[in-house]
Amino acid sequence: MQPILTASQIKALDAYTIAHEPIVSIDLMERACRAFVAWFTERFNNSFTVGIVCGTGNNGGDGLGIARLLKEWGYPVRVWLVKGGAPESIDFKINLDRLKHLGGVQIDEITAAPECSIFSDEDILIDAIFGTGLSRPVEGVYTDVIACMNTARGTRVAVDLPSGFMADEPTTGPSVEARYTVSFQLPKLAFFFPSSFQYVGEWAVVDISLNKAFIRQAQTSHFFMDRNTARSLLRRRSKFDHKGNFGHALLVAGSLGKMGAAVLSARATLRSGVGLLTVHTPQAGISIVQTAVPEAMLSIDGHASVFAGAVQPERYTTIGIGPGLGKAPETVKAFHKLLENFPHPMVIDADALNILGENRELLHLVPKGSILTPHPKEFERLVGPWQNDFERLEKQKGLAAQLQSVVVLKGAFTSIAAPDGKTFFNPTGNPGMATGGSGDVLTGILTGLLAQRYDTLEGALLGVYLHGFAGDLGAWEKGMDSLIASDIVEFLSGAFARLGG
Ligand SMILES: NC(=O)C1=CN([C@@H]2O[C@H](COP(=O)(O)OP(=O)(O)OC[C@H]3O[C@@H](n4cnc5c(N)ncnc54)[C@H](O)[C@@H]3O)[C@@H](O)[C@H]2O)[C@@H](O)CC1
Numbered sequence: 001m002q003p004i005l006t007a008s009q010i011k012a013l014d015a016y017t018i019a020h021e022p023i024v025s026i027d028l029m030e031r032a033c034r035a036f037v038a039w040f041t042e043r044f045n046n047s048f049t050v051g052i053v054c055g056t057g058n059n060g061g062d063g064l065g066i067a068r069l070l071k072e073w074g075y076p077v078r079v080w081l082v083k084g085g086a087p088e089s090i091d092f093k094i095n096l097d098r099l100k101h102l103g104g105v106q107i108d109e110i111t112a113a114p115e116c117s118i119f120s121d122e123d124i125l126i127d128a129i130f131g132t133g134l135s136r137p138v139e140g141v142y143t144d145v146i147a148c149m150n151t152a153r154g155t156r157v158a159v160d161l162p163s164g165f166m167a168d169e170p171t172t173g174p175s176v177e178a179r180y181t182v183s184f185q186l187p188k189l190a191f192f193f194p195s196s197f198q199y200v201g202e203w204a205v206v207d208i209s210l211n212k213a214f215i216r217q218a219q220t221s222h223f224f225m226d227r228n229t230a231r232s233l234l235r236r237r238s239k240f241d242h243k244g245n246f247g248h249a250l251l252v253a254g255s256l257g258k259m260g261a262a263v264l265s266a267r268a269t270l271r272s273g274v275g276l277l278t279v280h281t282p283q284a285g286i287s288i289v290q291t292a293v294p295e296a297m298l299s300i301d302g303h304a305s306v307f308a309g310a311v312q313p314e315r316y317t318t319i320g321i322g323p324g325l326g327k328a329p330e331t332v333k334a335f336h337k338l339l340e341n342f343p344h345p346m347v348i349d350a351d352a353l354n355i356l357g358e359n360r361e362l363l364h365l366v367p368k369g370s371i372l373t374p375h376p377k378e379f380e381r382l383v384g385p386w387q388n389d390f391e392r393l394e395k396q397k398g399l400a401a402q403l404q405s406v407v408v409l410k411g412a413f414t415s416i417a418a419p420d421g422k423t424f425f426n427p428t429g430n431p432g433m434a435t436g437g438s439g440d441v442l443t444g445i446l447t448g449l450l451a452q453r454y455d456t457l458e459g460a461l462l463g464v465y466l467h468g469f470a471g472d473l474g475a476w477e478k479g480m481d482s483l484i485a486s487d488i489v490e491f492l493s494g495a496f497a498r499l500g501g
């Protein structure tokens with residue numbers, strides 16, 4: 001699990017590494033430059049013309065070091081130094097001397113608004129004006145240069161951060177809009193937000209061996225999930241286990257015309273290792289569920305088309321509720337009763353969340369240790385609108401604390417907030433999963449894991465990881481455009497097997 005640190009913590013981490021490795025700061029910068037260049041040369045060969053736009057701080061120093069290394073690799077390189085008042089750092093000056101000493105690279109200064117055509121010969125523009133040192137929105141000549149870079153034809157690649165982009169607060173001023181961002185050592189918090197994609201593009205993190213002990217003990221509530229953690233959370237079965245050890249889940253899902261949601265959830269619950277599964281269905285769903293999911297038992301509602309009746313909660317280890325449920329008045333009443341009577345953690349999704357959003361007085365009945373899985377629209381119905389993604393994250397943590405439950409906010413880098421405020425961003429998954437029924441599959445997986453008495457947070461982390469991983473395996477085989485929710489269920493076993501192996 002990778003901690004996510006703030007820009008000021010990263011500055012302290014740099015300083016700590018320099019003092020304790022020990023390594024002189026210009027050598028650490030050289031390591032950063034080499035790591036960037038290793039990433040770069042894998043993707044772009046030296047037939048591309050490369051323009052490197054540098055500031056005068058350490059981000060600019062990186063740019064100059066990168067210029068020297070790329071020149072040595074045979075790339076046609078040109079450098080612009082943007083001089084708009086930011087101080088010149090020591091390592092910037094050293095790398096400028098080294099570049100001049102190497103020779104063969106044209107270096108021009110920009111001190112006033114340039115003609116944007118200056119960048120028109122460059123196939124690639126490397127952005128090294130500002131990195132983590134940015135402390136306020138950019139102005140003056142920086143704004144002019146950034147505007148020219150954003151309209152230039154070349155592919156923009158940012159060093160550490162796009163210039164103008166804030167790592168730990170909303171970006172309000174102009175920023176480079178990068179196609180790629182190559183960031184040092186750790187991802188920055190804002191990379192995980194949808195509104196950042198416009199600036200950051202696809203991002204990669206390259207290792208520059210900053211002090212691991214410092215990173216481990218740094219105070220943060222934000223983490224990036226990884227495969228090793230997911231692997232360590234997955235429980236192995238033992239020889240004498242029997243189905244009683246893996247719990248009995250109840251799925252309350254589906255209504256007339258939406259029984260497919262129940263089927264997808266049920267199949268995913270089964271594929272996630274539950275001992276026994278019962279599906280509570282209105283009359284309209286009986287033959288559908290029995291035929292499509294023969295492994296599941298039924299609890300049959302008296303109502304023809306929606307969830308309206310009582311279930312016997314004492315029989316179940318956990319309940320997953322919501323997919324395809326609808327919001328009929330009878331369903332609202334029945335859900336209310338269920339919340340009053342079921343004491344164990346539940347998985348609450350889709351229309352069950354919408355019912356909570358419209359009847360917030362029910363929220364206090366959500367059993368502690370539950371998992372809520374809203375997509376952004378459902379989340380907004382629960383907590384109201386937000387100004388920016390940082391505020392959205394705070395609202396997510398707030399809801400998790402209020403309900404003493406885990407809130408899983410679905411999207412690219414699905415975030416998983418625990419009641420204590422810790423939030424985890426998930427790396428797996430792909431845009432092919434933005435398709436109807438994908439969320440129903442996640443509900444099924446989480447229900448299956450909670451039934452097996454996984455700790456709520458661990459179950460949520462593992463389940464979200466597996467869901468995305470299965471989607472990735474599915475997309476590799478079928479392509480993103482063709483991926484459907486049933487494929488995610490199909491590839492779940494592959495995801496479990498690879499994680500367990
Ligand atoms: N030894 C280190 O500390 C390392 C730093 N590295 C690089 O150094 C970068 C951070 O460097 P710096 O701390 O020098 O900062 P930057 O190079 O990001 O910014 C330079 C300076 O600009 C000024 N400034 C901030 N906001 C401004 C604004 N809106 N308008 C004008 N000036 C502004 C500040 O004085 C800031 O220090 C990282 O992003 C990374 O690229 C890497 O080389 C790895 C090692």
Ligand SMILES: [K+]
Nearest residue numbers: 127130161163
């Ligand atoms: K930059």
